[in-house]
Amino acid sequence: MAETKEKSLSDEKPKPRVRPIVRLGIFLISHSFHVSVVCCTAGVLALFLLPVLAKNTYISENALMPGSASPMLSNQHVSDGNRLVKDLTNPNSKSSETGIESHKIIAQYMLDLGAEVSFHKFHPQMNQFHPLHFFSSPDSGKIQENYSCSSYGINTVGIIRAPHGDGKEAIVLVTPYNALKSGFGEALSLGIAYSVFSLLTQVTWLAKDIIWLVADSQYGEYAAVAAWLREYQTPKFSSLSTPNAEMCPDVNNLFELKGHSISGSKFSNSFRRAGTMASALVLKVRDQNEQFEDTISIYAEASNGQMPNLDLINVVNYLAVHRQGLRVNVEKLWSLLNSSWLKSLGEIFESLAKVAKSLYPKWKFGIPATEYVEGTATLASSLYYQALGVPTGPHGAFRDYQVDAITLEISPKFSLDKVWRNDILLRGGRLIEGVIRSVNNLLEKFHQSFFLYLLTSPSKFVSVGVYMIAFAFLIAPLPMVAASLYVDANSSSNCSKGDSSTPSAITDTDEHSIAIRSWRWLNSAKLVFIVHLWGAIVSLLPYFISQIPDCSPTTSFMIWVLLSILSLLTLNSVLASPLACAKATQEKEWALVKSVTISSVFIGLGLMSVINFATAEIGALLMVPMCLLAQPLKLDVRAGTLRSFCRMICNLVLGHIAFPPAALFLLKGMLDGFGNANVGDFWMWVESLWAWNSATYLFIGMVQLPCWVLCISILFHTC
């Protein structure tokens, strides 16, 4: 902006000396079209180059020392685990309707190992709408009124106190378990956890307490873990809900039996705690599997695209691959794997790399085309899940309390014989043991490695310093174009007024134009502000619409659209009209509006890139071309050249694509075909976003939608 002014000045009165930086600025602004084309292309290209630029992961924290000790988990522990699996899958244990029996069995097993055991009752909390949750600290859950005895879950918690520890730190092992309809996989995951647990009661090297949480997943895995964490981290001192829950006969029954059968043991009724959590592992075993070898999938995305420290993933990956011989998977967008254009792009990069290598042997940046395609698919899914802002598993609940956590899902080759089962128990158990042993070595919390990264494969990552370049290229044209538009709008109005006047009147008109020139953008700023205000209202509307009972997604969506349009019209008539008529005569007003719009988009994207990079990147891909190209259609029609015609077509296409529901529709269509998409989908998608407090929701409501409306209003500007 500094340069913009200078330029406008230098147009009128060429100055003898202009500083180099100012000259550079003037150059950039006067060639803003070419610069923005180059920058945008570079941004998109850099995005596609990311899989090539990915680095191999390495263990950054020395204290971790993964795999340096030989695993201690023996067949004895495995047979212990097997015993638990058998007891749990035994049909007798499922007799009770609430599945309390199986919780009792688990608790009994834990007690036999000498662990401290407690039950944690919780009421599944309905997902509420907290639009400002991102900015506030995690608070203790609000007390809800209507608890009923029929809906509560029981988490079983076992704690091993470390013999050498001071009890200030803990490692959490979570196994989701639904007592009512547990599959064999869940029982097996409990078996693995139990075998590790039984080992850990005996070892002497333990420096951190071990918490084993058997999360009752009948109301969802996430809800159970989140409820337990909330209780753990933010205790309620005057809770009204606890006595309420105690009233329920079933729960009391549970405790009585327990207390009766094992008196004087380490069972306790109250909530038990260990130290602060160093990290958490969520262990799952999948029931069915089509793979030909034992694989382990890592899920790491927490809410709002937060990732656990990369070292945690590194440790798991290292131990699984190099010690236990498991294949490690991270999520991929499978539909991208077969796309031919991606393959050809990969081949182009590969051949380019070959050429580069032949020119100078030290340039080794190429990767094979297949690897490129796979890396891109992984990167795309990494971006997608981060952008969604919805955690991919129960580990997401931990990230809200700054605890690094991942979900490990073991998918074994499917067979039922006992040898195979023992093998899985042994290898899974040894993997968990190794990870726990590494984390146990930590002296501080995870801080050494990256928090901001994208995975392109389990052992490759793109760090924040690299992927920000792509984003920076993409949004770099925005301030430049805003500045050049601002300068144009100002200088053109000056010229038109100054030319026709006689010398004596020059001062007069100058005075007049000066008085409005510098602050003329206020009008446009007001329009932009109103539209953003409208965006805020639109984002709040679903909260009220969701209160309407018995509403199908389609109806809700229709109501939403209707109310949004209504509120836009109201706001426009209340706030904008007196000014609009007063200043409608301004020339090139659309340029100022565009300039301010672009500035606001720049602020919004910059802000979002800090909150959730993936959302900002995807948003920038949509919004930057739309903002930069927007120009009144009337002007283009009037010009009638090929260039303006092309721009008009681009504008119309972008105007359709960038509308958030349309963008989602296209995305869905590309991923699973256009056949089964309908209008209600968008509503459901939005509902899931705000239920998970995703910042993406706010981004769509308060940055993208207003930007789209402003661009459309520029397109249809009557100038």
Next chain:
Amino acid sequence: MEKVKKKIGSFSFWNWVTASIIFRLILIYFPKNLNLSSRPEVSTPLTSFRRLAEGYWLKQSFMSPYAGSMYHGSPLLLSLLGPLTINRIEGQPNHLLYSLVSVIADVVSAMLIRATGQNLRLAYLRSLESLDLVKQIEVSEFLFSGDIAALIYLCNPFTIVACVGLSTSPIENMAVILCLYGACSRLIPLAAFGWVIATHLSLYPAILIIPVIFLLGCGPDSPPRKLFLQRHQQKEVLNQSKLPPRFSWGPVIHFAFWAFLWSVYVLVLCGISLKQFGGLWEMFKSTYGFILTVEDLSPNIGVLWYFFAEVFEFFRNFFLIVFHVNILFMILPLAIRLRHRPCYLAFVYVAICSMLKSYPSVGDSALYLGLLGWFVNELADMQFSLFLFCGYVGVSLLSPVMHNLWIWRGTGNANFYFATAMVYACLQIVLVVEGVSAMLNHDRKLRNLITGKPQDAKS
């Protein structure tokens, strides 16, 4: 800022005032959800409401309010506002009464700003008249700067946040504005009272004594005296009545007397209320001493906390002196250059203080942005206005996000937050520099109009 309109009739002025009051009242009813009172941008160790409540509680239990380094404000605030921290109305938000006091303080400040702005505008018109420039500069195009300034102050998100966030800055700002209002309308006891209270509450307004002396000595803002002389030389008639008055010492001595009286009064009151708890010395040590030695290094939107967290202990005193002298260094040159525009000088001083003070909050920015509204006519051709506006918006959104990234998510670190603080400081510097140069250009333009040069020098 965004609601500034070019032409504001008095009807729509009152509409906006009501709307802003209603908006505040709505926000007051959701204090829990917003959690503004714990934001570092809003409540500094000096302005925090929770500390005030703590100080009051300590005093009620017969301990020194300054025990435990919790409270660092004035003992008078404790006596006046303290009871409001514990008074509750059934079924209402906890601190409703205190919030209402802040709202009233804001409205009173806005009204005082408006009255002062009208004064300034009249003075400006009068001086244009005596320079015979009324025709050249279309006076009908002149904006009602008082109304605009009042609206900027009331509708500024910073003011609203400071008011709803239960900080004491609305009251401190009111004292500053009271002082300027009194000086502009020549109510000398009022000006002295405002100055003494403002200084007592937050120390930095002490330097406003220079603009106040100029205001009392030669009246409100006008073009340089030189211009009048030139004008009259051209006409070759020296009409003394049309000249701005020379500096008169009478009101200044009057002011000094009143200021002395008020400060003795305030000190006696403080002494009485702190009689059992170590007396005035204790107060000086834990209010002014606390401000000057930057003891509390918790993050805020200023730049000092980061610097003093890093600096070696044995350099600390040296850098403390350097940072505070920084403000004093700027006083004299600015006073010489802008002596004909004392109100503008006051704005510049307030802006510089809020940039360099040890515990800045958004309430301070709210004050100088409001004062900036007085000069819309003079600053019409200020440069970088859009850039500054976008910068303020961007920083005020980015700063909470960075804080969250550092404190709650743990993925960022202190540098993230400090980066926004530096950008904020730079923006303020650009604002002050551009503002002052625009004002000087305006004076230059007036001179050119008088001497009849065809083109203006720099604008």
